[in-house]
Amino acid sequence: MIWVNQILQGVLLGGYYALLACGLSLMFGVMRIINLAHGDLAVLAAFLVWLLVAQGGMPLLPALFVVLAAMAVLGAVMQRTMLERSLRSGILVPLLSTFGLSIVIENLLFAQFGADTRSLAPAIDTLAYDSWSLTNDIYVGQLSVLIFVVAVALLTGLQLLLSRTALGRALRATAENPDIAELVGINSRAVYAIAAAIAVVTAAIGGTFLAMRATFAPYAGPSQLIFAFEAVVIGGLNSLWGTLIGGIVLGVAQNIGAQLDPHGFLIAGHTVFLLVLAARLVLSSELRSRLRLRREYSP
């Protein structure tokens, strides 16, 4: 029963990872940017919500929406002023510039708020620890379930946006080829800015949930980024459902690892990530050689 419990908790944890990861996945999918500041943007949003709620006395939901709106603007501005320029200089420069942005955000937060760890748990009252009991042995935290539901809803929404709407078609077309997208009338710069805004908003949602379920501090971003990054790689790039599955696989692996050994949480997660990564590399080279064979024999 303990294993069922750990797997269930792992699935719910995976929802949180998927929430953090979907923005990373979207940004890579559309702009080919690996945003190393993604975790720090999540933490920045957590600080902003905390500032409005714990310091400013605002109710949580309105504060969250204010912050999400601000983060959307920040995402678009970041794309227009920084990422767009760095994209013109090849694939390495965006990596470096988001790394720089990550350091800037961390140290600005540190300068402003100090090194104290903080949490939004007090702001959500009993939701922080309330749970539903499924059996005598298995309890699920209400907040964990809420995070999972929000993650699934957000991923479904993003998937529908991409597959069903004109904006989604423009996003996919620009992702495939921005120059040709321009030639069919798509403003690729605006599409990029929208994609960045959406990605940063999802990071902000993830960061707010981080603040509710645990604690956060100015330098907490990279440790969140690594889980998001692993979820994206396990699930496969360019697939939002893959990101959810990747998050769940990571969460389950971590929880099973923790059950096996108190140190197993991180080790098991990283091991699964490395195994999947290695398998992908082997499979993709095999796939490529097979495709090459087929191409040679087809007329």
Added chain:
Amino acid sequence: MSLLAVEHLEARHGLLQAVRGVSLAVAEGEILALIGANGAGKTTLLRAIAGAHRPAAGRILLDGADVTALRAHRRVAQGIALVPEGRWLFPGMTVEENLLVARASRRSGPWTVERVLDAFPNLRPRLKAYAGSLSGGEQQATAIGRALMTNPRLLLLDEVSLGLAPIAVERVYQSLERLIAEGMTVLLVEQDLGRALRVATRVACMLEGRIVLEGAAAAMTREQVTQAYFGLGRDVARGAAS
């Protein structure tokens, strides 16, 4: 007034000057065929008109309005659509999505998915197929359909027969000739001289970045064009152009 006017256009690829001071005009309803050897600057000229290549000098006017400084998507909104050489569909999207995505500029006009399917009936059964899985002819039809979905006033066609089987070329040109009969203004690049002379109202021959011969298609002989094409006896070609 001409719908498209290009004035003293120069375009470079780094140090290579691909287009050297080209001026041309296309009137409403006219079909201008650009011919010339590989590397003569035809594709660069078309891309510069569409906004995909930034010219080094010169002006591009659409219906008298200067569009030289506009980015490509703004020119699409003004009514210029390019069918690029090599077709360049979005392979991960279906035929239908490739057509619908071209509604981004929201230019009003008669073109709908249904009308594109009427113009290219071979696309009808392939509507939900991914563009990457199409045959060359179907890809070309989709590429032209995608350009038409922007409701262009001026259609730029770059080597639509390139890499297609003869029967597919025939089918594409049948559809194009129907478009032309409906009054579409077209600037096309075509390697097949016979086809270019038959479809076009006017022909311009490019050599090394310049237009060396220009005139009504009906009045032009194959010999004149061949000489201009290869740069043989340039004086003869100039004489014919003036």
